[in-house]
Structures are given as C-alpha cells and as structure tokens.
Amino acid sequence: MSELSSTGVEATRRRLTEKQADTVDRLTAAAVAVVSREGYSGTTIRLVAAAAGVGTATAYTYFSSKEHLISEVYWRRLVASPTPDLTDADRATRVVAVLRQISMLVAHDPALAQAVSSSLLGDDPDVKHLRVRIGREIRHRLADALGAPDPDSLAMLELIYAGAMxxxxxxxxxxxxxxxxxxxxxxxxxAADTRP
Structure with a gap:
C-alpha cells in the first residue's frame, strides 16, 4: 500500500474544484488570523470555520483537525516560497540561503510559529502525510543547494534545521x-569541504 493511501487521503490531497479551492484558501487564511488572535490552544476548527464564513462541518470536510489545518498552512507557505537563486554562490552560501528562507516562513508571527511546531509534532495521520511532504521538500531544497550528492551532510543539515526550528x-x-x-x-x- 502506498504511503499516501495508508494515511487516509483527504480533500486537500486531491484535485479541488475552483469552489473547493476557494474554501480551502479561506480556511487557511482564517486559521492564520485565529491563531494570531487566540494562540494555538485557543484555536479550534469551529472558530476558524466561523472566521472563514463556512460551516464547521464543511471545514472538517477538508481538515481532520486543527493540527492538520495548521500544518497545511505551513506546507502552502513552503511550496509557495521560491528557492533562492544563488547559482554562482559557493555551496555553503547556497545552503545558508535555503536554511534562512525556510526558517523564516512563520517568523513574523510567533503565535503561528508555535502553532506550526506543535501541529507538526502531532500524531494525526493527515499531519503525518504533510510532515512527509514537508520533509521531502526541505530535503530536496537542501540537496540542490549542496550540489553534489552528499548524504551525510544532508542528514546533518536536516537535523540541525529540525533542532533549531x-x-x-x-x-x-x-x-x-x-x-x-x-x-x-x-x-x-x-567548512572542510571546498566544493563549489
């Protein structure tokens, strides 16, 4: 069984109609506003749905939990952020640019940053699915920045990033x-590596 089907495919993982995509966009935008106002512990799907102008049942059609919804917010920010273009830079500078960019995706809103950290650590199967996708995207960006295959450095950079975040x-x-x-x-x- 594939990893995708084993985690329970939800609406945010299938093709959405224009109306459905608009609803998901409204829910994710409302989630940011509610988390900023209420904090992570005060945020509920009911509050987010009300802020988005949709019914609670509709919100649950797309998101199984507030952790799923907040993880989706982070995923969307990550994939919407373009990879820094530093083709002529040395490898350390490329890696640092990627690390800084992905670490600052929620930096401007401490409540959202805390909510993302808490959500991504959750055990919701839908969060697990997003955690895998987020991890793959970050790994891909770091691998591209490293240039040549370097599995040990890549693994260490992922650990450094996860711990710092x-x-x-x-x-x-x-x-x-x-x-x-x-x-x-x-x-x-x-530092010891002199590859460009």
Whole structure:
C-alpha cells in the first residue's frame, strides 16, 4: 500500500474544484488570523470555520483537525516560497540561503510559529502525510543547494534545521537567532569541504 493511501487521503490531497479551492484558501487564511488572535490552544476548527464564513462541518470536510489545518498552512507557505537563486554562490552560501528562507516562513508571527511546531509534532495521520511532504521538500531544497550528492551532510543539515526550528517554536530562541544558528552550524559543517 502506498504511503499516501495508508494515511487516509483527504480533500486537500486531491484535485479541488475552483469552489473547493476557494474554501480551502479561506480556511487557511482564517486559521492564520485565529491563531494570531487566540494562540494555538485557543484555536479550534469551529472558530476558524466561523472566521472563514463556512460551516464547521464543511471545514472538517477538508481538515481532520486543527493540527492538520495548521500544518497545511505551513506546507502552502513552503511550496509557495521560491528557492533562492544563488547559482554562482559557493555551496555553503547556497545552503545558508535555503536554511534562512525556510526558517523564516512563520517568523513574523510567533503565535503561528508555535502553532506550526506543535501541529507538526502531532500524531494525526493527515499531519503525518504533510510532515512527509514537508520533509521531502526541505530535503530536496537542501540537496540542490549542496550540489553534489552528499548524504551525510544532508542528514546533518536536516537535523540541525529540525533542532533549531523546534527551539524557535518553543520560544527558546527568536527566529533571528534561529537563522544565525543555522548559518553558523551550516558553515562549520561545510567548512572542510571546498566544493563549489
């Protein structure tokens, strides 16, 4: 059985009609507003649905939980952000640019950042599906930035990124500090490597 079918395919993973896509867009936008106002613990699907102008049952048609909805917000931001174009830069600079970009996707809204961290750690099967997709996208971007195949460096960069983002999401570091920590860590990791 494929990973996609084993996690329970929901509406946000199938082709949507224009009307359905509009509803999902309204729900994800409303989720950001509600999380910013109510915080993660105060956010509910009911509040998000009301803010989006749809019924709660309709919201549940697309999202199985608030964790699923908030994870979808992050996924959409990630895939909508273009990869930095640093073709002529050295590999460490390319990696740092990717790490900074993906670490700043929710940095401007601390409540949303905390909500994304909490949501992505959830055990909802729909979140698991998105976590896999997010992980693949981040891995792809880092691998492209590294250039030549380098599985050890790629694995270490993924761990550095995940740890730094978790600390940012828990409020232990500001997102400016997360970006700086990611840069220092990536540059140290890649310092011995002189590949362009």
């Amino acid at each position: 978790l600390q940012g999401g828990m409020g232990l570091l500001s997102y400016a500090q997360v970006g700086d920590l990611l840069e220092v860590s990536a540059r140290r990791l890649l």
